[in-house]
Amino acid sequence: MPTDAALGLPGPGRRARWLTSPSLRPRLLAVYHRLAPPAYALVALILLWYLALFISRTPDFILPYPDRIVVAFFKDAGLLYRHTIVTLQEIGLGLAIGIAIGLMGALSLVWSRTLETAVLPWVFLLESTPKIVIAPLLVIWFGFGITTKILVVTLLVFFPVLVTTIAGLKSVETDMLDLIQSMGASRWQVFSKARLPTALPSFFSGLKLSAALATIGAVVGEWMGADAGLGYLLLSAYDSFATPLLFAIIVLLAMIGTLLYQAAALCERLMLPWHASLRQESTIAM
Amino acid sequence: MARAIELHDIGMVFASRQGSVHALDEVSFGAEAGEFLCIVGPSGCGKTTLLKILAGLLFASTGTVQVNGESVRGPISNVGMVFQSPVLMPWRTVLDNIMLQVEVRNLDRGKYRQVALGLLQLVGLAGFERKYPYQLSGGMQQRVSICRALIHDPALLLMDEPFGAIDALTREQMNLELQRIWLDHKKTVVFVTHSIPEAVFLADRVLVMSARPGRLLKVFDVELPRPRTLETMAEPRFSRMVTHIRREMQAHGGLE
Amino acid sequence: MSLWYLVIAMTRISDSILPAPHQVAFEFLDKYALLVRHTLITLQEVALGLLVGVPLGVASAVVLVWSPALERAIMPWVVFLQNVPKIVVAPLFVIWFGFGIGTKIVIVCMLVIFPILVTTIVGLKSVEPDMLDLIRTMGASKWQVFYKARLPGALPSFFSGLKLSATFAAIGAIVGEWMGADAGLGYYLLVAQHNVQTKALFASIVLVAVIGLLLYQLAVVSERVLLRWHVSVREEETRRVRA
Numbered sequence A: 001m002p003t004d005a006a007l008g009l010p011g012p013g014r015r016a017r018w019l020t021s022p023s024l025r026p027r028l029l030a031v032y033h034r035l036a037p038p039a040y041a042l043v044a045l046i047l048l049w050y051l052a053l054f055i056s057r058t059p060d061f062i063l064p065y066p067d068r069i070v071v072a073f074f075k076d077a078g079l080l081y082r083h084t085i086v087t088l089q090e091i092g093l094g095l096a097i098g099i100a101i102g103l104m105g106a107l108s109l110v111w112s113r114t115l116e117t118a119v120l121p122w123v124f125l126l127e128s129t130p131k132i133v134i135a136p137l138l139v140i141w142f143g144f145g146i147t148t149k150i151l152v153v154t155l156l157v158f159f160p161v162l163v164t165t166i167a168g169l170k171s172v173e174t175d176m177l178d179l180i181q182s183m184g185a186s187r188w189q190v191f192s193k194a195r196l197p198t199a200l201p202s203f204f205s206g207l208k209l210s211a212a213l214a215t216i217g218a219v220v221g222e223w224m225g226a227d228a229g230l231g232y233l234l235l236s237a238y239d240s241f242a243t244p245l246l247f248a249i250i251v252l253l254a255m256i257g258t259l260l261y262q263a264a265a266l267c268e269r270l271m272l273p274w275h276a277s278l279r280q281e282s283t284i285a286m
Numbered sequence B: 001m002a003r004a005i006e007l008h009d010i011g012m013v014f015a016s017r018q019g020s021v022h023a024l025d026e027v028s029f030g031a032e033a034g035e036f037l038c039i040v041g042p043s044g045c046g047k048t049t050l051l052k053i054l055a056g057l058l059f060a061s062t063g064t065v066q067v068n069g070e071s072v073r074g075p076i077s078n079v080g081m082v083f084q085s086p087v088l089m090p091w092r093t094v095l096d097n098i099m100l101q102v103e104v105r106n107l108d109r110g111k112y113r114q115v116a117l118g119l120l121q122l123v124g125l126a127g128f129e130r131k132y133p134y135q136l137s138g139g140m141q142q143r144v145s146i147c148r149a150l151i152h153d154p155a156l157l158l159m160d161e162p163f164g165a166i167d168a169l170t171r172e173q174m175n176l177e178l179q180r181i182w183l184d185h186k187k188t189v190v191f192v193t194h195s196i197p198e199a200v201f202l203a204d205r206v207l208v209m210s211a212r213p214g215r216l217l218k219v220f221d222v223e224l225p226r227p228r229t230l231e232t233m234a235e236p237r238f239s240r241m242v243t244h245i246r247r248e249m250q251a252h253g254g255l256e
Numbered sequence C: 001m002s003l004w005y006l007v008i009a010m011t012r013i014s015d016s017i018l019p020a021p022h023q024v025a026f027e028f029l030d031k032y033a034l035l036v037r038h039t040l041i042t043l044q045e046v047a048l049g050l051l052v053g054v055p056l057g058v059a060s061a062v063v064l065v066w067s068p069a070l071e072r073a074i075m076p077w078v079v080f081l082q083n084v085p086k087i088v089v090a091p092l093f094v095i096w097f098g099f100g101i102g103t104k105i106v107i108v109c110m111l112v113i114f115p116i117l118v119t120t121i122v123g124l125k126s127v128e129p130d131m132l133d134l135i136r137t138m139g140a141s142k143w144q145v146f147y148k149a150r151l152p153g154a155l156p157s158f159f160s161g162l163k164l165s166a167t168f169a170a171i172g173a174i175v176g177e178w179m180g181a182d183a184g185l186g187y188y189l190l191v192a193q194h195n196v197q198t199k200a201l202f203a204s205i206v207l208v209a210v211i212g213l214l215l216y217q218l219a220v221v222s223e224r225v226l227l228r229w230h231v232s233v234r235e236e237e238t239r240r241v242r243a
Helices: A010-018 A024-056 A066-075 A077-111 A111-129 A131-142 A145-167 A174-182 A188-225 A232-239 A244-272 A276-283 B047-054 B094-104 B109-123 B138-150 B166-183 B194-201 B234-252 C001-011 C021-030 C031-067 C067-083 C086-097 C101-124 C129-137 C142-178 C185-194 C198-226 C231-242
Strands: B005-018 B021-032 B034-040 B064-065 B080-082 B157-158 B189-194 B206-210 B216-221
Touching: A024 A066, A024 B216, A024 C067, A066 A077, A066 A244, A077 A145, A077 A188, A077 A232, A077 A244, A131 A145, A131 A188, A131 B080, A131 C185, A131 C198, A145 A188, A174 A188, A188 A232, A188 A244, A188 C142, A232 A244, A232 C086, A244 C086, B005 B047, B021 B047, B021 B064, B021 B206, B021 B216, B034 B047, B034 C001, B047 B064, B047 B157, B047 B189, B047 C031, B064 B206, B064 C001, B080 B138, B080 C129, B094 B109, B094 B138, B094 C142, B109 B138, B138 B157, B138 B166, B166 B194, B189 B194, B194 B206, B194 B234, B206 B234, B216 B234, C021 C031, C021 C198, C031 C067, C031 C101, C031 C142, C031 C185, C031 C198, C086 C101, C086 C142, C101 C142, C129 C142, C142 C185, C142 C198, C185 C198
Parallel strands: B034 B189, B034 B206, B080 B157, B157 B189
Antiparallel strands: B005 B021, B005 B064, B206 B216
16 A cells, blocks of 8 residues: 555645645546556456356355355354454464564574574575475374464464575675774674664565465464364365355455555565665555 | 758656656757767756657657658657667677667668678677677677667667766777767767767767756857867867856756 | 484484484385375376466466556456465365366466466566667567567566466465375375374475475576576576685
8 A cells, every 4th residue: 555655645734735735636536547447357357256157057155146255254253253363363473483483593594604504505495395284294293282373374484584584684785894894893783783774674575475474374274173263164164065154264364364464564664664665666556 | 951850849748746847848959961969968857858759759748850851750760779778688699689670670680690790890899799788898788789779770879878877988988989980870869968078079069958847058069170089178179168068057057 | 314313312202203314214115106106196286287377377467468457457456366375265176176186286276377477577567668669769569579578578577486386386286185185295195194104294295395396496497598698597607606
């Protein structure tokens, strides 16, 4: 979402003038031109959906009418709420642990040269493997409780944070390091004043990726065996051919994933208002 | 006989989110065939816009453009363009980059291959035809893009601050080379720069523009004999001319 | 590795929890034929999914870049869906397409399309405006602009998407098999888990990791061969020369 500033809107203090501003109309028009096409596309999709179902008379358990999904949402609201809380818990704890370990791992790898040369090649190697396959093993080790799910989330979240933070910490220009050393900076000062701030943009890109992956981790963890959570509910809806509920859960999970991603993006925007990628992104979002 | 280029009363207004921007106002000038024109002016005075209007890549809000007596209604093709960055395709070799012009125009590849090699020789890049752009220095890359602009033997050469990103020493060298190529080929050249000495060194006439909205302030005829050399730049006539142009720009708030 | 042995020696842990590395190695030799059979099935799903998904992703990218109207209508949804956990749709595909190989291919396809689509669009739009101006003064047709400037310029970005989708493809096939299958490494993983055959579990995890890595390396190698001119490839080569 573009900020007010990116839209060129003045702050709240000058709202009155903004309202009477003669250039308000073109701005609203621009917003309309941006939002209208995707909205039409959605409407077209839904109409097509109804039309296809109406003509083909596909049974409900294969593809329900969109309104049936909305109904399922409200009818099973209590159920959905209970399981959402469980999944959110897994995601939250997994994210917290994964980010913490990822950050610490990155810091220690960059701090120690021996550790870096010994471990970094393995990190890069493992980065491109499908890590989710360890989930069944975690079940054997930690059982069907919440620990396993948290660990699956941790596993998925940890790598992007680790890799992007390392990349960020190492991205300081040599000139910048020379400059700060010429000021007589201690090793700690070099780190806190040059390396750490430089690493933040890269770290946040990893964080956004992790936010998107965390939901997948929790759901797949629950698929390995669980008695609560949206992943579990998804499978039981599937087992009982409750397809409208299945759709409702998928939509809910999509919303959770998006919210997490947007939360990470918001943190980024608040902490890095100076970073160029933000300005760029807001223009793409236009 | 029509003039090589003729711009009449060109005005340009861009619509933007912040309102409209008046980029050019009542710009008129022309050039005879084989003439070397330099346009100088402060940053943002619409020099690049003017060049693009001339090439038919942009349409002026008001006024008319003619090239060789014909009105410009779309991108003109009897033209070679050189930009500030070399705009080479990194996946093509030096020779293939020059040959792009030939391929797109569907010209005889065998014949123009020889022309390309000849041009490379002319700019001192013989033997580099199989190299990739990244293996060349900035100055060498810009030479390649000049070859690409010349290979189809266009009547008109449009250059938009072509040496702006090149170090001072190489830049002098490039100016000498460009003059030599121009003396050989006698093309009409419109050359945009914000270096006054460069303009005086290269041009038959220097067009001075004002800050936004860009207006044509004054036209100076440079009557220094050719070929001009590095020694020319040390002559009093040269520095008088440069000072003169600089005063003119300062008088109109063009320079800070 | 020695840490691994040390832990086992010290804790006297049962090999049903953590087998020693040599036990995993023996497992490979023991169950050689079985593992190969399941691996081949998973590879088939991955390959077919990639074969369908990658061209589909590229084609959609071309269509979206070609038509500004479509791009304005659909691109916001693509951007939105990009960060949505798509794998959760897997059970739905099982309802639609059953337990056969088709479902797995569709899942792989779905995971693969997005990175390819997004990176190819970014690539196709990455041409410098000056380059477009230049090629227009050469009198280029829309088609010439496309295949002489846009398409080759899109390759680096496309390959970064391809590398991403190589890993995604392996994940898609495994998760697809978890949804219900009677063969493939994902199926074998679950069977091993149910019977607490940890050695077999380790062996299949290693196999899946190797498949993922090989796919990724395949993408890297094809990138290196095709994009010798690109910065990322060149830097990698200079790094290797130095090392």
